[in-house]
Amino acid sequence: MEKFKELGISDLTIRALSDMGFEEPTPIQEQAIPILLAGKDLVGQAQTGTGKTAAFGIPLLENIGKSVGAIFGIVLTPTRELCIQVAEELNKLGQFSNVRTLPIYGGQDIQRQIKSLQRKPQIIVATPGRLMDHMDRRTIKLNDIKMVVMDEGDEMLNMGFIEDIEKILSATPDSRQTLLFSATMPRQIQNLAQRFLKDPALISIKSKEVTVPLIEQYYMEVLDRQKFDVFCRLLDIQSPELSIVFGRTKRRVDELAEGLKKRGYSAEGIHGDLTQSKRDSVLRQFREGTTDILVATDVAARGLDVSGVTHVYNFDIPQDPESYVHRVGRTGRAGQTGIAMTFVIPRELDHLRSIERLTKRKIVRMPVPTVTEAIEGQQRLAVEKLLNQIEDGGLEQYRGRAEELLTETDSVSLLSAALKLLTKEPDGTPIKITEEAPLRSRSYGGGKRRPQENRKPASAGGKPRYKSNGFRK
Numbered sequence: 042m043e044k045f046k047e048l049g050i051s052d053l054t055i056r057a058l059s060d061m062g063f064e065e066p067t068p069i070q071e072q073a074i075p076i077l078l079a080g081k082d083l084v085g086q087a088q089t090g091t092g093k094t095a096a097f098g099i100p101l102l103e104n105i106g107k108s109v110g111a112i113f114g115i116v117l118t119p120t121r122e123l124c125i126q127v128a129e130e131l132n133k134l135g136q137f138s139n140v141r142t143l144p145i146y147g148g149q150d151i152q153r154q155i156k157s158l159q160r161k162p163q164i165i166v167a168t169p170g171r172l173m174d175h176m177d178r179r180t181i182k183l184n185d186i187k188m189v190v191m192d193e194g195d196e197m198l199n200m201g202f203i204e205d206i207e208k209i210l211s212a213t214p215d216s217r218q219t220l221l222f223s224a225t226m227p228r229q230i231q232n233l234a235q236r237f238l239k240d241p242a243l244i245s246i247k248s249k250e251v252t253v254p255l256i257e258q259y260y261m262e263v264l265d266r267q268k269f270d271v272f273c274r275l276l277d278i279q280s281p282e283l284s285i286v287f288g289r290t291k292r293r294v295d296e297l298a299e300g301l302k303k304r305g306y307s308a309e310g311i312h313g314d315l316t317q318s319k320r321d322s323v324l325r326q327f328r329e330g331t332t333d334i335l336v337a338t339d340v341a342a343r344g345l346d347v348s349g350v351t352h353v354y355n356f357d358i359p360q361d362p363e364s365y366v367h368r369v370g371r372t373g374r375a376g377q378t379g380i381a382m383t384f385v386i387p388r389e390l391d392h393l394r395s396i397e398r399l400t401k402r403k404i405v406r407m408p409v410p411t412v413t414e415a416i417e418g419q420q421r422l423a424v425e426k427l428l429n430q431i432e433d434g435g436l437e438q439y440r441g442r443a444e445e446l447l448t449e450t451d452s453v454s455l456l457s458a459a460l461k462l463l464t465k466e467p468d469g470t471p472i473k474i475t476e477e478a479p480l481r482s483r484s485y486g487g488g489k490r491r492p493q494e495n496r497k498p499a500s501a502g503g504k505p506r507y508k509s510n511g512f513r514k
């Protein structure tokens with residue numbers, strides 16, 4: 042805790058940090074906190090899973106000091122799930138200093154939010170669409186705001202959000218302190234940020250370290266129609282504890298989740314067309330480990346922090362290189378290791394190279410696994426189960442029967458039968474996954490989807506759109 046104390050953090054917050062199991066600050070926290078306590082604007086870029094939330098959360102709490110009454114600070118997030126998660130972390134950080142944080146997001150009953158707002162939270166975490174709803178209804182006033190944080194700042198200043206952000210910021214006082222945080226910060230966005238930030242300090246990561254070194258990164262060249270079977274084989278070989286698989290469209294996510302369930306895997310899908318209560322329950326089950334595989338659109342790419350995610354699969358290569366960085370960053374968080382695997386169809390190999398250019402890191406090619414390897418993988422798992430059972434004991438009741446059986450049948454046949462029963466053999470249930478058109482080369486890095494979170498999407502199928510926004514390349 043010494044290092045946290047040296048940063049000038051109050052005892053009540055230190056107590057919360059210790060309660061949360063944080064022993065010393067991460068590099069971004071160590072660098073950003075003093076700058077933010079001094080009241081400066083900041084653009085803070087640091088790798089996924091390295092504690093950016095507390096890097097802005099601690100100064101938010103500390104800067105509140107004795108100010109009472111009006112809302113002190115707002116944090117803007119691109120998705121509802123991230124809004125909820127960030128609010129939870131801020132509430133933990135503020136548990137002893139009596140600072141209350143309220144999440145405000147679309148899809149939740151607005152009357153309930155209005156009631157909660159009357160209880161005067163000091164900090165609000167919001168998705169832009171719903172925040173503007175409250176501004177229009179005059180149920181939230183921003184004219185006394187002292188701090189504004191844009192989490193996933195490059196996304197917030199990108200095409201889908203920029204107009205909303207301009208509207209929100211213009212309702213806050215010019216004297217506010219403004220912060221931008223993300224794991225990716227394209228130069229064009231940094232330049233754009235100058236419009237909203239005053240002489241900001243800049244913390245950035247070397248491009249060689251954009252992705253976390255603890256994440257092993259692989260790709261596999263497959264045809265679109267082979268992807269599903271190959272993916273099932275991979276799951277059988279790697280047996281991930283918790284994994285996230287990203288698909289390009291909502292239809293893709295629906296079909297994948299259904300297909301996986303039909304083949305006996307524990308999977309659920311999440312995307313922007315589901316009701317909020319469905320989105321909430323899917324994510325809750327995944328966090329609890331009731332669901333092993335979360336199938337998602339980019340709605341889950343940014344910011345989500347679920348411990349125990351060992352593997353990230355890109356069933357489809359992402360729309361832009363930044364999205365890749367965020368997606369694979371759902372594993373390898375807070376010092377854990379992780380594995381990322383990206384499926385690439387031959388016509389999309391260029392896109393893989395663009396990703397490697399951004400991350401300055403080679404993504405290692407892995408051969409397509411065979412059915413035999415998948416069976417071996419599952420057999421290994423069955424053997425492990427057997428051996429673990431021997432360690433766990435409690436076999437007394439079975440010994441008599443076992444000895445009896447051994448007088449009738451040879452031991453190898455018996456053990457083989459037991460292993461067969463314990464092994465999940467490849468399930469050939471035919472699954473139809475609609476083919477996706479490959480990404481077009483020219484659009485790569487220039488195309489930008491509209492956010493699916495706050496507004497009704499323009500195309501319900503969630504097809505990628507190819508627009509050039511002039512920010513990139």
Ligand SMILES: Nc1ncnc2c1ncn2[C@@H]1O[C@H](COP(=O)(O)OP(=O)(O)OP(=O)(O)O)[C@@H](O)[C@H]1O
Pocket residue numbers: 062063064065066067070087088089090091092093094095223224343344345346370374375
């Ligand atoms: N100082 C710390 N010591 C230990 N754990 C920490 C510390 N700071 C943050 N963490 C934990 O690390 C995890 C990742 O933190 P966080 O979600 O803030 O990362 P992030 O940098 O915002 O990542 P992303 O770019 O994906 O949004 C969280 O579970 C958080 O509780």
Ligand SMILES: [Mg+2]
Pocket residue numbers: 093094192344
């Ligand atoms: Mg974050």
